[in-house]
Amino acid sequence: MSTPASGPAALSWLAPTLRGYRREWIGPDIVAGLSAGAVVIPQAMAYATIANLPVQIGLYTCMVPMLVYALLGGSRAMSVSTTSTIATLSATTLLTAGVAADAENPIPDLMALTLIVGVILLLARLLKLGGLVEYISKPTILGVQIGVGATVAIGQLPKLLGENIEPSAEGFLRAILAAIRALPDANTATVLLSVGSVIALLVLKRFAPKVPGPLVLVAVGIALMAFSGLREAGVALIDPVPQGLPPFELPSFAHAAGLVPGAFAIAVMVFLESSAVARSIRRPGEPPIESNRELFAAGAVNAVGAFFQVLPAAGGFSQSAVNRAAGARSQLAALVTVAMAVIVALFLGPVLSLMPQAVLAALVFVAVAALIDVRGLVGLWRLNRSDFWVAAVTTAVGLTAGLLVAVAVGVIGTFVVVLRELNKVRLAVDEPRGGVLTVHLHGPLYTANALSYESAVLDAATAVPGLRVLVLDAAQQRALSVTVLDALRELDDELAGAGVELRLAAVPDGAAEVARRGDWFAGLEEQGRVFDSVEAAARD
Structure with a gap:
């Protein structure tokens, strides 16, 4: 028969394996x-x-x-x-x-x-x-x-x-x-x-x-x-x-x-x-x-x-x-x-x-x-x-x-092995439809891999002739650091120079809340280029 625990809650850390003995x-x-x-x-x-x-x-x-x-x-x-x-x-x-x-x-x-x-x-x-x-x-x-x-x-x-x-x-x-x-x-x-x-x-x-x-x-x-x-x-x-x-x-x-x-x-x-x-x-x-x-x-x-x-x-x-x-x-x-x-x-x-x-x-x-x-x-x-x-x-x-x-x-x-795994670029590219290309980020961006992801996305965009819109699925991006935001802004500038519009989709609420403190992301929302879902962003 169990003996009920007793004593003040302040001592709940003491002898945990003996409680209910x-x-x-x-x-x-x-x-x-x-x-x-x-x-x-x-x-x-x-x-x-x-x-x-x-x-x-x-x-x-x-x-x-x-x-x-x-x-x-x-x-x-x-x-x-x-x-x-x-x-x-x-x-x-x-x-x-x-x-x-x-x-x-x-x-x-x-x-x-x-x-x-x-x-x-x-x-x-x-x-x-x-x-x-x-x-x-x-x-x-x-x-x-x-x-x-x-x-x-x-x-x-x-x-x-x-x-x-x-x-x-x-x-x-x-x-x-x-x-x-x-x-x-x-x-x-x-x-x-x-x-x-x-x-x-x-x-x-x-x-x-x-x-x-x-x-x-x-x-x-x-x-x-x-x-x-x-x-x-x-x-x-x-x-x-x-x-x-x-x-x-x-x-x-x-x-x-x-x-x-x-x-x-x-x-x-x-x-x-x-x-x-x-x-x-x-x-x-x-x-x-x-x-x-x-x-x-x-x-x-x-x-x-x-x-x-x-x-x-x-x-x-x-x-x-x-x-x-x-x-x-x-x-x-x-x-x-x-x-x-x-x-x-x-x-x-x-x-x-x-x-x-x-x-x-x-x-x-x-x-x-x-x-x-x-x-x-x-x-x-x-x-x-x-x-x-x-x-x-x-x-x-x-x-x-x-x-x-x-x-x-x-x-x-x-830690070298862990960082190498984290730095691997993991993304999936859908078939382009009507000048719209969707890229899914399957790994989070952080300071060390942001530039690698930026280059990979640009390469994917360059490979599609006549591209008008690139949808970036950011559902995996739980946090947005200053370095990541700078890389995304640079990606936006590079795509804009090539006549391609960048749209962000499915950005988690926590990451979006932080990103709004910066002018670039806030401007992106004002222009209607941030969407709740990939499907909505991919509509022409």
């Missing part, structure tokens, strides 16, 4: 929260190592971000922590800004990065840019993800081989060289543990998808380190995990200027990943996902989380899919996951400290290898070559010049 949802939400936690907690800890940060940073990222999203977000089942893409971009940003991986304390700079990401997202919400960010194409995201997958997968090889070589956040080629250099000195026990871990994850994913593979692997790895001779055989442990909750601290802005470019790239990917996940797991009948609400939630998640030592956070597909599959009906499931992470942080630090580095590296390797979507590239090649080249160039740039540059190139490439 039903008692029968409690069981599924608890099961879903525990299931998602079994995946996201070890996974987030592994992702922290991508950014060269202590594993507890990943654990903290399963607390505050999830809690804030549960209070503000509109997706019923999305689970918010960090992702492999976001963690990799964070590592690259910190390195580019001059925050070395071996710095005495990189955490304050990480907090500054997360805060800047949150502020950028909140400013974007203030400017209502939710829809604009979504114009960034799927090929761009695919290219960035392939670059992330390949770079991070190769970067994990030294850990999988048992070599204490710092994972590279500097690009694909350097990571390959580091892995090759590590081969002669590989630790046999570590290699066997790594291979076994990767195989176990793949087998569980293929034949037992409901089993939380990451949790099983972590438990087995800890048990092996505790009760076998792996440590004596040279298998390395992760750094000790402190017990307790993340302390409230203030960020350091010593490297803020260097963090801003990367923060923009991370903010774009945070919103794109979160939006994609939220829409993909939404059930029919659930409230639609509102871009600007999600933009605000993503900004608040990172702005608040920044003060509690978290990585930039976004909706993660794998844990969200587990959450949904386990029956999550609201963000109460996320609150259960938060409680699970708190218990782990308070009581299981010494146990987690027995985790082998190779196990975490195997978790990362399998997770990011799934991002190398060759089938997706092949599909783009078959469907749309322009989209394929956007993805391919973005990937190539990511593997050579770095992931931050790849995001910038991909975004620019997307």
